[in-house]
Amino acid sequence: MLKIKFGWRSLTEYQHGFWLDKNTFVTSDKVEIRKVRRPNMFRSSEGNDEADMLILTNALKMTVDNNGKILGETMHPNFGVWLDAVNRAMALHDSKI
Numbered sequence: 001m002l003k004i005k006f007g008w009r010s011l012t013e014y015q016h017g018f019w020l021d022k023n024t025f026v027t028s029d030k031v032e033i034r035k036v037r038r039p040n041m042f043r044s045s046e047g048n049d050e051a052d053m054l055i056l057t058n059a060l061k062m063t064v065d066n067n068g069k070i071l072g073e074t075m076h077p078n079f080g081v082w083l084d085a086v087n088r089a090m091a092l093h094d095s096k097i
Contacts, residue, residue, distance in 0.1 A: 020089050023065070024061060025061075026059055027059070031054055033053070037050055053080050053082055054080065055080050056080070060075055061074045
């Protein structure tokens with residue numbers, strides 16, 4: 001289980017995780033990949049009904065400033081995010097470093 005420490009601290013203490021956008025970093029105790037049926041609004045133009053989703057257990061979402069300081073955090077017992085969305089967010093974040 002994740003131990004949550006409150007207060008101003010640096011993101012450097014987290015070695016595993018990923019970026020959801022330029023200011024949101026996510027880490028968790030456990031990550032699984034499952035095929036999940038996408039709702040109509042998220043389906044690809046090819047009509048693919050299923051896509052890979054990351055299922056995170058005890059996910060910690062952190063809002064981070066440009067210097068890597070954690071400004072706020074939210075704990076989610078179960079959290080799901082589409083794998084292709086994570087890949088796009090990571091590529092966008094890496095291009096801005």
